[in-house]
Amino acid sequence: MAISAEPDAAGGGVGQLLRLSGEWTGRHAADLEQLVADAVMRLGGHQVRVDIAGISRVDTVGALLLGRLRREIAAAGGSATLEGGRPEQRILIDAADREPQDTPAPKARRENAGYGLVADIGRGVLSSVTDLKSWVVFLGAVVATLGRVMLRPRSFRFTSFVHHLELVGLRAVPIIALISFLVGAIIAQQSIFQLRAFGATVFVVDLVGILSMRELGVLLTAIMLAGRSGSAFTAEIGSMKMREEIDAIRVMALDAIEVLILPRILALVVGITLLSFLATLASIAGGAFVAVVYGGISLDVFLTRLPTTLTMESFLVGTLKAPFMGMVIGLIATIEGLNVEGSAESLGRRTTASVVKSIFMVIVLDGLFAMFFAAIGY
Incomplete structure (x- = not known):
């Protein structure tokens, strides 16, 4: 590779003829840059014809350097062809x-605020319909897997079920009992404060007992488990999805739903049923504590009146809702985990969505059950 300059005979000796030869490739980039700099220093401001017939090879690096040679000679007041x-x-x-041309950026269209709000609502509705469809499909897959496991009980992952039941149920006992006790105490205190004006303080026993048995125990438990266990399930399965462990399970001819999903959902169903009963007892205990300390109701009166207010119907209403809420939390938590993509941001977003959707659906389900039991007079 070389550059030789001589007077341009074809131009009457006025300009300069620059002959290039050799390989103009990236392997010789440093030497070529120096040659181009020297040529610009000597020939800047002249009329230069650049003869590239002697170049044997040229790649992108060499082409860029030739382009720089032309531009810098022109910038010095000359020209190069x-x-x-x-x-x-x-x-x-x-x-x-070729230099990129600056294209004017398209003007941002100003959207009407009302139009944007309606569009966001529409997207939210479409997203909800898509989520509901995916939940139904996933529920069908889980039910089919459960039926297959019932036909072949030995295939059930009992060890995994017990492990998750311990995490969901046993280790959640302290926080569930404490929260239920405090909420029961708060409800009792506010009820006594209002009932005292009517001289009906003793009816706080009925209010706390029925509310805890039918609504408070199972609802508090479901909300706590949605935030505690549902988020954990989403994070666990999402992390496995990111590390391609779920793909490895499928490669080994194993069913991911049978191995990962079913034990977790069943643990939630059983755990929430047991914990809701415990939460009911803790809530009633909190109400009894406030009734004795703040309401002036003796413990004997509270315990004597309590069995007359609590019926088997109230117990069944609270108990029957628990498995369905556990199923909903488990389905949402696991399907959000399976939808995690390959980034930490996606994992965090799906975990948050799991908690929000689970709590929302638990409250919706509780309202549907309330309307159903009221319709049948139960």
Whole structure:
């Protein structure tokens, strides 16, 4: 590779003829840059014809350097034109030397605020319909897997079920009992404060007992488990999805729903049923504590009146709702985990969505059950 300059005989000796030779490739980039700098220093401001017929090879780096040679000679007040060379070389040099044109950015369209609000609502409705469809499909897959496991009980992952039941149920006992006790105490205190004006303080026993048995125990338990266990299930399965462990399970001819999903959902169903009963007892205990300390109701009166207010119907109403809420929490938590993509941001977003959707659906389900039991007079 070399550059030789001589007076341009074809131009009457006024300009300069620059002959290039050798390989103009990236392997010689440092030397070529120095040659180009020297040529610009000597020939800047002249009329230069650049003969590239002697170049044997040229790549993108060489083409960029030739383009720089032309631009810098022109910037110094001269001009440089390329001559000779093979057609493919000229095409590459012209493409590399072409400067990008600044295209004006399209003007941002100002959207009406009302239109944007309606569009957001529409997207939210479509997203909800899509989520509901995916939940139904996933529920069908889980039910089919459960039926297959019932036909072959030995395939059930009993060890995994017990492990998750311990995490969902046993280790959640302290927080569930404490929260239920405090909420029961708060409800009792507010009820006594209002009933005292009517001289009906003793009816706080009925209010706390029925509310805890039918609504408070199971609802508090479901909300706590949605935030505690549902988020954990989403994070666990999402992390496995990111590390491609679920794909590895499928490669080993194992069913991911049978191995990962079913034990977790069944643990939630059993755990929430037991914990809701415990939460009911803790809530009533909190109400009894406040009734004795703040309401002036003796413990004997509270315990004597309590069995007359609590019926088997109230117990069954609270108990029957618990498995369905556990199923909903488990389905949402696991399907959100399976939808995690390959980034930490996606994992965090899906975990948050799991908690929000689970709590929302638990409250909706509780309202549907309330309307159903009221309709049948139960």
